[in-house]
Amino acid sequence: MLRLAIQKSGRLSEDSLALIRECGISFVSSSYKLKTEATNFPLEILFLRDDDIPGYVQDGVADLGIVGQNVLVEAGFPGLEVEALGFSKCRLSLAVPRADAYASVEALQGKNIATSYPNILGRYLAEQGVRANLHTISGSVEIAPSIGLAEAICDIVSSGSTLLGNGLREVETVFRSEAVLIAQPHLTPGQTDLLEQLRFRMQAVRRARR
Ligand code: PRT
Numbered sequence: 001m002l003r004l005a006i007q008k009s010g011r012l013s014e015d016s017l018a019l020i021r022e023c024g025i026s027f028v029s030s031s032y033k034l035k036t037e038a039t040n041f042p043l044e045i046l047f048l049r050d051d052d053i054p055g056y057v058q059d060g061v062a063d064l065g066i067v068g069q070n071v072l073v074e075a076g077f078p079g080l081e082v083e084a085l086g087f088s089k090c091r092l093s094l095a096v097p098r099a100d101a102y103a104s105v106e107a108l109q110g111k112n113i114a115t116s117y118p119n120i121l122g123r124y125l126a127e128q129g130v131r132a133n134l135h136t137i138s139g140s141v142e143i144a145p146s147i148g149l150a151e152a153i154c155d156i157v158s159s160g161s162t163l164l165g166n167g168l169r170e171v172e173t174v175f176r177s178e179a180v181l182i183a184q185p186h187l188t189p190g191q192t193d194l195l196e197q198l199r200f201r202m203q204a205v206r207r208a209r210r
């Protein structure tokens with residue numbers, strides 16, 4: 001038996017469920033249940049907040065998970081990734097108010113930057129030799145400059161319309177992300193075998209979609 005953790009409700013949920021179903025795995029899901037069991041594959045599905053998924057898989061509470069690389073790497077467990085899934089593509093970018101001068105990342109030296117990704121951003125800035133003050137906030141990061149909390153932000157971007165709507169300009173891509181399948185480090189040989197069957201089916205689904 002394998003336990004797979006997926007996002008309960010959010011941007012990853014629909015595509016995660018669709019992928020499992022396209023792998024030929026049948027299950028009944030209702031919005032009230034936090035757990036369901038597949039009827040034709042030894043798989044249990046847990047519905048969780050995406051932020052909790054890397055830790056649960058690292059600890060072996062769940063054997064597998066589907067999560068964005070942004071959340072996985074920020075949580076500090078990049079090594080759990082076993083398969084890139086090709087959906088929920090986005091980027092983690094730095095942005096500044098549209099009217100502000102910005103020549104290069106040097107412009108952020110000594111500035112206040114609001115983000116929900118202090119670890120990924122901190123590493124990026126260190127590589128660039130930039131020292132800045134990071135303010136970690138968990139949501140609505142894009143309003144930080146307009147309320148005087150920070151001179152720049154670092155947040156997830158896909159279409160860019162949220163940045164635009166908040167008078168911000170994307171200036172650097174810090175990290176590129178997509179959904180990935182992750183696995184706990186201590187699967188039994190039987191579970192490893194099931195994981196390989198699942199990966200094989202997932203790869204076939206991706207090939208068929210192209
Ligand atoms: O409740 P829970 O904690 O489970 O969900 P959540 O609110 O933390 O996450 P959710 O559902 O918003 O996103 C889940 C994952 O989807 C993220 O971790 C990313 O890997 C991926 N993803 C893909 C995105 C986006 N695209 C995205 N556009 N995550 C967030 N956004 C947000 C972004 O933060 C910004 O506010 O959408 C806004 C920007 O979108 P654009 O299109 O205006 O640029």
Ligand code: ZN
Pocket residue numbers: 049050051
């Ligand atoms: Zn989350």
